[in-house]
Amino acid sequence: DTAVSQTPKYLVTQMGNDKSIKCEQNLGHDTMYWYKQDSKKFLKIMFSYNNKELIINETVPNRFSPKSPDKAHLNLHINSLELGDSAVYFCASSQVDQRDTGELFFGEGSRLTVL
Amino acid sequence: GQNIDQPTEMTATEGAIVQINCTYQTSGFNGLFWYQQHAGEAPTFLSYNVLDGLEEKGRFSSFLSRSKGYSYLLLKELQMKDSASYLCAVVDSNYQLIWGAGTKLIIKP
DSSP states (O other): OOSSSEEEEEEEEEEOOEEEEEEEESSOOSSSEEEEEEEOOEEEEEEEETTTTTEEEEEETTEEEOOOSSSSSSSEOOOSSSSGGGGEEEEEOOOSSOOOOOOOOOOOOEEEEEE | OOOHHHSEEEEEESOOOOOEEEEEEEEOOSEEEEEEEEETOOOOOEEOOSSEEEEEEEEEEEEETTHHHHHHEEEOOOGGGOOOOOOOOOOOOOOTTOOOOOOEEEEEO
């Protein structure tokens, strides 16, 4: 029944490693997002995908790469992890059209700790 | 630049009323959201305003004035479970969400 699910919920890893976070939504939404929430609790958009096409690509390092095999999935792959990557990463989805963005539905978050 | 301002932290008493303000300066406006986020959890939708005025939903109400670039979230009959962060987010002319840093609300007995 979970609308937006992401795994893993917790991830602890060493600097320099590569890791992935998976996200799936069963709401039939057209758009999915990845957000980063740092220790100051500020939500920052990283990527969004609309029908498998990247429509927002904020100024994030190219070590971060979103991958969307279909419109229900948007995975986040991170190469060469750095200490500053430690944060909570939220996946979200919405139904977007030209009149409004629609309500965002968030996953539970994935807390990444880089040691 | 685009900017969303809201107080960092507020404290209120159980059973009372609290108003959380949000002011914004964005390139265009296509609506404003309020989300609630409990510690360690995901944000959840509270309200959406696109026209001026007050939208009431149970104990929570949200107000918008587009000419003033201003919104507030009003919480009545406060309960301990209302202790959370409240995030204001504005939809700009490109239909992108611009987020405030959130207001941490502490409820005391």
